[in-house]
Amino acid sequence: MDIPVLHRLALNESPYPPLPSVRRAMQRAVAQAHRYPQFHPDDLTERIAAWCQVTSDRVMVGSGSVGVALQLLRTVVRPGDAVAYGWRTFDAYPLLATMVGAHPVPVPLSPDGHQDLGALLAALDHRTRVVVLCNPHNPTGSLITADILSAFLRQVPRHVTVLLDEAYVEFARHSALPDTHALLDSHPNLLVLRTFSKAYGLAALRVGYGLGVPDLVARIRRQQLPFGINAVATAAVKASLRAGSELRRRVDAVVAERERLRHGLLDLGWRVHPSHANSLWLHAPDPVDEGAMALTAAGVQARHYPGEGLRVTIGSREANDAVVAALASVGRPEASDRRAPNAPADEAVSAYLRVSG
Numbered sequence: 001m002d003i004p005v006l007h008r009l010a011l012n013e014s015p016y017p018p019l020p021s022v023r024r025a026m027q028r029a030v031a032q033a034h035r036y037p038q039f040h041p042d043d044l045t046e047r048i049a050a051w052c053q054v055t056s057d058r059v060m061v062g063s064g065s066v067g068v069a070l071q072l073l074r075t076v077v078r079p080g081d082a083v084a085y086g087w088r089t090f091d092a093y094p095l096l097a098t099m100v101g102a103h104p105v106p107v108p109l110s111p112d113g114h115q116d117l118g119a120l121l122a123a124l125d126h127r128t129r130v131v132v133l134c135n136p137h138n139p140t141g142s143l144i145t146a147d148i149l150s151a152f153l154r155q156v157p158r159h160v161t162v163l164l165d166e167a168y169v170e171f172a173r174h175s176a177l178p179d180t181h182a183l184l185d186s187h188p189n190l191l192v193l194r195t196f197s198k199a200y201g202l203a204a205l206r207v208g209y210g211l212g213v214p215d216l217v218a219r220i221r222r223q224q225l226p227f228g229i230n231a232v233a234t235a236a237v238k239a240s241l242r243a244g245s246e247l248r249r250r251v252d253a254v255v256a257e258r259e260r261l262r263h264g265l266l267d268l269g270w271r272v273h274p275s276h277a278n279s280l281w282l283h284a285p286d287p288v289d290e291g292a293m294a295l296t297a298a299g300v301q302a303r304h305y306p307g308e309g310l311r312v313t314i315g316s317r318e319a320n321d322a323v324v325a326a327l328a329s330v331g332r333p334e335a336s337d338r339r340a341p342n343a344p345a346d347e348a349v350s351a352y353l354r355v356s357g
């Protein structure tokens, strides 16, 4: 018998539907659906640029941030080139690399769930055109701090474009969060990806954007599909930008729930590293496969990587309580070999700084 899904916590979506003001803007746009949107999304680009406090020649809009990523790959990658990324990561990256005829180069994460920047640097060669970093990372929620990112960028050869995916950046509260705007001028090979799918809760509408130096942005824009950003999505994004403070309160609530859920799971004995995204990562050797079964039986849909981990999106309070209740029914994870939750991240950071200077 199929168990009904009560809580969808598998895709790192927002638990909140669009705000009433955003819905009204979408309804007005629907009434005009017989009209084309702009040929290129210039108005929306300008609005996003003003909101980011940069000039509009530093911004390009795409069909989700995944669409922007594809446009970048189409711009800089030729068949036979290589695209490197920490693995595991967002599933789209190996697919996008293959779509442009590149060799995907997955570089294992460090045991504490961080992207291994030393190993990524070592994996770059004359064939590499793009290296992808996710910050915060999907699925582990780990963070690359400002000093580490700067050290990495200084060492990446100029023929390699760094695709810095910040899909979850609005959920990060760390004092050492990189200021990526400030990095763009000194790193013309950097493209920062952002999205309205996560913190802004518009996943169905497919709007993301990239930030980079004007020369790189102009080249990527040449890959822009005419009429590619639909008018309802454009209206929703513009209305969301007007509702910034309401949306920030929602993000704060998700962050508070993330910390509450994490502590609930730590109390049950699961090892859960701090997360800077809208999800938590449970990982082997804790009993993640049994955990996945218990969640399914409780009607909670999470992302299960068999034998490896479980990524649980932060949902409503009720959904998060359902996660704790379901995982409480799984045998208490072994308490041996448990380290202080912050220790692994700090060790990885100092090890990387020791080698990179």
Ligand SMILES: Cc1ncc(COP(=O)(O)O)c(C=O)c1O
Pocket (backbone or CB within 6 Å): 011, 012, 063, 064, 065, 066, 067, 090, 134, 137, 138, 165, 167, 194, 195, 196, 197, 203, 206, 207, 208
């Ligand atoms: C790291 C990361 N980047 C990008 C995306 C996709 O974002 P978008 O909806 O803007 O294409 C996701 C979705 O889960 C993600 O985890």
